[in-house]
Amino acid sequence: MAVDQTRPSYYQATCNDTTRHPRLEGSQKADVVVVGAGYTGLSAALELAEAGYDVAVVEAETVGYGASGRNGGHVCPDYNKSMAHLTKALGQDGARIAWELGNETTRLVGERVRKYGIDCDLKWGYLHAAERRGHVPELHEMAEEAAHWGYDGMRVIEGEELRSRLGTTRYHAALEDPRGGHLHPLNYCKGLARAAVAAGARIYEESRVLALDTGEKSGGNVSVTTADGSVEADFMVLAGNAYLQETVPFLYRRLMPVGSYIVATEPLGDNMARELIREDEAVGNMNFIVDYYRLSADRRMLYGGRATYSGIEPRDLASFVLPRMTGVFPQLKDSRIDYAWGGNIGITVDRMPHVGRIGTRCYFSQGYSGHGLALSNLCGKLISEAIRGQNERFDTLAAVRHPIFPGGRFRTPLLSLGMLWYRLKDALA
Ligand SMILES: Cc1cc2nc3c(=O)[nH]c(=O)nc-3n(C[C@H](O)[C@H](O)[C@H](O)COP(=O)(O)OP(=O)(O)OC[C@H]3O[C@@H](n4cnc5c(N)ncnc54)[C@H](O)[C@@H]3O)c2cc1C
Structure with missing residues (x-):
């Protein structure tokens, strides 16, 4: 992993929740297994648990260990792309739905802070x-x-x-x-986890998923396996984003x-x-x-x-x-x-979130391109809607096509070179 995750952050030093969750042990069953306890995974888990699903969240480290516990705390509305871009990609009707969704992102964060009484300095x-x-x-x-x-x-x-x-x-x-607006991202993330657990979700920490079956080939149940346990479920949510690395090659090729x-x-x-x-x-x-x-x-x-x-x-x-x-x-x-x-x-290549399915039982959302605090909350909610059979809003964002990063194993040096050009442009513009 490129970034040293062990440097103490201001957020860890001022975290107001010391809850720890158990490691995954033995063979478990659930309706939905979620990989990753950041905003995407917890948002989906919270909505599904409230709708009565039995949800297990499996996290490699601790709640909010990834970007959700270390970001700038900026609650940005919309996407990293203009509506003109979205209209081109989705057509007029799709763009209208995408606009409503973009508007909902920050509202959703505000509503959750209020509804669950999350103490996270929202301004x-x-x-x-x-x-x-x-x-x-x-x-x-x-x-x-x-x-x-x-x-x-x-x-x-x-x-x-x-x-x-x-x-x-x-x-x-x-x-x-x-x-x-802005908020304390780690305290917000911990608040989402508390709300999900209160609604009945189970969270497992220090339980890295080492192998997974998305059910694509077998057409049967999905499952994840960690060092000490496994979860078999009807549905899977992949919410590891930039921390998932090469676990799922289809996702990795479309994310940097x-x-x-x-x-x-x-x-x-x-x-x-x-x-x-x-x-x-x-x-x-x-x-x-x-x-x-x-x-x-x-x-x-x-x-x-x-x-x-x-x-x-x-x-x-x-x-x-x-x-x-x-x-x-x-x-x-x-x-x-x-x-x-x-x-x-x-x-992602075009800076739009990469949302979709692998087969029929595995859902994913990733690649918010620096704009994900509010958007990941919404995308987790859209996954929960799709699992419950309401597909329209999820499918609108899933319709955005995502090319792979060119360069194969040389993609990192290629991107570095490309970015050098943009840095120069920023400096000279
Ligand atoms: C420094 C920084 C600043 C940022 N600033 C902003 C900002 O100000 N505003 C904004 O809108 N966005 C910002 N972002 C982006 C935003 O934080 C992310 O888009 C958002 O947090 C993504 O949430 P997520 O749940 O999808 O992923 P993450 O929060 O990264 O969560 C993924 C989780 O999956 C877990 N995981 C990965 N692989 C496995 C595995 N194999 N088994 C089990 N668990 C696994 C990880 O440990 C991690 O906890 C910033 C990001 C960073 C890094």
Whole structure:
């Protein structure tokens, strides 16, 4: 695994749930077996358990060990692609359903936080910030596109107003999107797990799936096998995303794990925090390799930026990310860095989520391409709908075709080269 997962994160240090789940032992049966206890798997497990299914979630490490427990915490609406792209891929009717789904993503997160009383510092408000003048028209287009599809709450802010909202001269404009926000990702993930268990799901930790039968060839039941046990079930949900690696070659060929890194400063105090992001939104820039940042509940700057496509992690993460942060906020050049960590983002060739079935009993969803906090919650829900026989919404996203990454075993160096080009473009645009 490219990214060193053992570096302590700010989220682990402030996690409010120490629940541990047993290892899988012996031969078990369930209606549905879920591989992976991140948002995708837990979201499907929660919905299915509430609908009365007997669900077993099998997790290689611990709940939220993957991207769901280590991400930027940005609750981004929609997809990583424009509606124009989706209309081309899905046609007008499919795009309408996809639009409604995109809108539902962040609402679903908010509803779950409320319904299950998840203590995860959820705050609403999102700013897309244009670092390059050339990005400003894109912001206007995004607002117009959303209005065209039925949401007119976005607003471009510029000049003095922008200066008073963000303590930096870095941006030409920003697009305000009240549907987005931020939260403590690990505490949210643990909250989903609690809700799933309360609804009757079983979670097994430290139980890596070493072999699986998707039922495709036999047409019979599905099963997963770990070192000490197995689960046989009617349905399987593959929710290992970028952490599943080569376990399922069909999925692996369509997904590239990319290392993304975050630093957390020392607590900055209320005054400095307000000076940096007055309204406490999550902020992301418009570059191809996105910088994403926000304040934590205890007023630290959590800044994510830069990525590795080579499979090689930088030795000193803090100095890898720091120039991005101090470039935007020189005020932070003397702030202590208390935590630096990373995780694997699963990206697809066209940056749309890869959702579908293998055979008739195995469902999967992966590759949210850095945009997955809210989207994975929704895709887990769509899988649960499909297993219950309501296919329309699931099939809309499953209709997006996903090419494999070119290059075979040379795909990583090829992607690295490609990304070098985009980094140059970001720097020169
Ligand atoms: C550093 C970073 C920053 C990010 N920032 C944001 C952000 O701000 N906003 C946003 O929207 N998205 C962000 N993302 C992406 C987002 O976190 C993911 O899209 C989302 O968490 C994916 O959830 P998931 O459940 O599909 O996968 P994961 O959370 O990765 O869960 C997969 C789980 O499967 C388990 N697993 C894998 N293989 C096996 C096996 N063989 N047996 C059993 N279990 C297995 C893993 O241990 C893991 O726990 C970020 C990601 C990273 C890494």
